[in-house]
């Protein structure tokens with residue numbers, strides 16, 4: 138066994154985002170959800186695809202998720218939206234035995250914290266053969282549909298899982314902006330990146346854009362399983 142490069146011996150709570158974190162962003166999976174979000178917004182507001190896409194991106198920036206913007210601005214009911222956008226083909230996702238082994242070996246409690254629904258977390262993590270390893274899973278319905286990166290989402294998370302001491306917690310995320318609050322709360326932060334870009338955005342607008350200058354990211358990896366293996 139190699140000596141860990143960094144010291145995580147104080148960590149007893151391991152918090153993972155779901156999409157593009159517990160599976161690599163370069164598989165053709167999350168793009169299905171993005172497409173379905175665009176379709177739903179276009180249909181709901183009777184917009185042409187291009188106008189819907191524009192609006193959707195605006196809400197993503199301003200409200201944290203498209204859902205949050207649609208609720209705030211248009212009073213949309215979240216449940217049918219979530220059912221629709223999470224109804225995707227899981228066959229693209231392949232279980233990673235090394236990731237399972239390395240999460241299983243982590244000392245302490247493990248959690249999933251997603252901006253998707255809890256059912257989505259169950260489906261996806263279940264399909265990845267990881268779900269049974271987690272002590273808790275937390276979805277956007279738990280916060281009254283207030284998503285990361287809003288501070289309220291993390292406050293509710295910590296009020297549900299009261300065993301978590303933020304100073305002994307580590308947060309894994311592919312979306313850079315979702316790590317700012319965890320860092321402010323005292324957590325260790327890990328940005329999970331991919332060479333592939335699911336957002337199809339210009340480089341400056343991608344989920345991990347600006348990571349090099351972000352002082353709230355402690356570590357960056359493009360291979361979560363290997364990183365856990367090397368450092369825990």
Ligand SMILES: [Mg+2]
Pocket residue numbers: 154155156157158310311312
């Ligand atoms: Mg994600």
